[in-house]
Structures are given as C-alpha cells and as structure tokens.
Amino acid sequence: MRETAYAKINLALHVRRRRDDGYHELETVFAFVDAGDELAAAPASQDSLRVTGEFGGALIDPFGNIIAKALTGLPHGPGWAVTLEKNLPVAAGLGGGSADAGAVFRMVRDAYGLPADWQARAAKLGADVPACVESRACIGRGTGTELEPVDGDLAGCPVLLVNPRIPLATGPVFKGWDGIDRGPLEGTNVREIALNGRNDLEPAALQLVPQIADVLDTLRKTGAWLVRMSGSGATCFALFDTPDQLEEAKAAVPSAWWTLAGALR
Structure with a gap:
C-alpha cells in the first residue's frame, strides 16, 4: 500500500479567542497541495516504522511518531511495516505529522474500513488530523476539528x-x-x-x-x-x-x- 501525505496549508487562519481550557478558538480554511510525504505499508507480524527522506533525521523518536499512534488506534491486522519518506519540513506550519496520520487513516479505510468514531480518534491525535484524512478544502472551527464543507473552487490552482x-x-x-x-x-x-x-x-x-x-x-x-x-x-x-x-x-x-x-x- 502506498499513500501521499498531502501538505496542508491554511489559506486563512483567524484566531477568535483563548478558551478556558488553554486552547484557542479558531476559524480556518484548510487546503491541501498535491504533494508531500510518501508512505508505504505492508502487512507484518507487528508494527514497525522506518523513516527516510530529507527531513527524516528531524524525527528523533520514530516509535513515538504520530504514525505509530494512529496505527495503535485503528484496525490493521497483526501489524504493518511502514516506511515514511519525510519530504516536508518539521515544525513548518504544513501539518506534516497530521498529514502522515491522515494518510494512515486512508490506507486503513481502503484495507479494513474505518470505525464509526474515526473522527474522534483522529482529533485525539491532533487538531489538524481530521481535515488531513480527506485532504480536501474545508473550513475548520473550534480548535480546527469541527469541519464544514466549502465550495472548493481553487482545486488545480x-x-x-x-x-x-x-x-x-x-x-x-x-x-x-x-x-x-x-x-x-x-x-x-x-x-x-x-x-x-x-x-x-x-x-x-x-x-x-x-x-x-x-x-x-x-x-x-x-x-x-x-x-x-x-x-x-x-x-x-x-x-x-x-x-x-x-x-x-x-x-x-x-x-x-x-x-x-x-x-x-
């Protein structure tokens, strides 16, 4: 199985207030580029993660990586051997880790189907992860996890x-x-x-x-x-x-x- 983790950008990002829980109330327009990190996965006796690519060295703890966390919470058989080609810079405003997790969700969806509460599971991994699962333009509210459809008139731009x-x-x-x-x-x-x-x-x-x-x-x-x-x-x-x-x-x-x-x- 192969999947691209599409780079996320915020075409607009409005911060409305700081919430009592310490998070911020946001309104944002998510959009996705047709390129990013590359993931490959194959069935295995247990989960494993190998990281390559230009920015692979920035992930100092691959076993604590969001990919490993995503796999832990999703049905995928005994295990997957995953290779991540890290092409997106880390801590760069591109949702790279969230995009990687979103790619895992899509691979699981294609192979096994996603559980009914997949949106909640995605949100627990990070505020950008639910949007990254579909990787299509949408509006995000709350911390970014409350998604609304929007007319994606910029596809192909x-x-x-x-x-x-x-x-x-x-x-x-x-x-x-x-x-x-x-x-x-x-x-x-x-x-x-x-x-x-x-x-x-x-x-x-x-x-x-x-x-x-x-x-x-x-x-x-x-x-x-x-x-x-x-x-x-x-x-x-x-x-x-x-x-x-x-x-x-x-x-x-x-x-x-x-x-x-x-x-x-």
Whole structure:
C-alpha cells in the first residue's frame, strides 16, 4: 500500500479567542497541495516504522511518531511495516505529522474500513488530523476539528510553498498572539474567503523568525495573486493563475530555502 501525505496549508487562519481550557478558538480554511510525504505499508507480524527522506533525521523518536499512534488506534491486522519518506519540513506550519496520520487513516479505510468514531480518534491525535484524512478544502472551527464543507473552487490552482529552513514550534507562536479578535471568515467559496482572510499568527511568528518577512517579500514580487504564511509558520505560500507564473516564481526563490511546487487538490 502506498499513500501521499498531502501538505496542508491554511489559506486563512483567524484566531477568535483563548478558551478556558488553554486552547484557542479558531476559524480556518484548510487546503491541501498535491504533494508531500510518501508512505508505504505492508502487512507484518507487528508494527514497525522506518523513516527516510530529507527531513527524516528531524524525527528523533520514530516509535513515538504520530504514525505509530494512529496505527495503535485503528484496525490493521497483526501489524504493518511502514516506511515514511519525510519530504516536508518539521515544525513548518504544513501539518506534516497530521498529514502522515491522515494518510494512515486512508490506507486503513481502503484495507479494513474505518470505525464509526474515526473522527474522534483522529482529533485525539491532533487538531489538524481530521481535515488531513480527506485532504480536501474545508473550513475548520473550534480548535480546527469541527469541519464544514466549502465550495472548493481553487482545486488545480498552482501553488508554491517556501520555507527558510527554520523550524518554528506552534506553542510559542500561539502564546505570542495579541489577543485581539479581528472578526470571522467572510465569503462563500475558497477564493473569496482566502482573499478576505488573514493569518492572525503571522505577527507573532515574525517576532520569533524575522526571516519569514524575507520569504513573504520575495513571493510578493512574483505574479502571485495571494501570498500568506501558513499555520504557525514558518512556511509561506503563493497562489498563481498559471503554471508558468509558478515556475518563474520558483526560479526567483533563493536556493538555500526549501520549496515545493504543486497544485491545490
């Protein structure tokens, strides 16, 4: 079995309030790129996980990896031998671990079917995991686990992801949020909501990793019609009208930065 763990981006991310339980009330538009980590699995006598790829070394505890945790809670026979090709940077605002877990859920769904409470099981692994199971554009509310369908009018849109190769943990970014509610998502389809939206975590992320500003400035000088930071950073994305614009923009990005070019699903 093989499955791609599609990179997640937040086309808009509105932080509405800090909740009594310490989490934040969010409104976000999830979107997914048609590329990411790659997983392969084969039946085995017990679960095992092998990690390869450019960013495989960043996963220092593969047995505590979210893939292993996902398998523990899902029917898959005696075990699976899983190989993860880690192509997405870690702590990058791309939901890489959540995307990996989402890919596991899809493989289990195809092989055994998912239990009726799979959404709750996914949410226990992480706020982004339920959205990553389907890996299609949707709106997330609450901590991001309360999903709503949305008109996915941006499917096929060329997208470029750029990261300055600086990991950025989510916790400190949320801690740096200024606490101001700037209002809800607005629009009837993905394009409208994205254009009307914002990322409320961007100022806090910039305080921690000023290089994010360099990425945003570089992308804004291209032919992109939308440039924004994803999630808690430090990855930024640019959306284009044509593949040619995307290729020109990619050529303008410094070679020292990580890039991923693709299309929205």
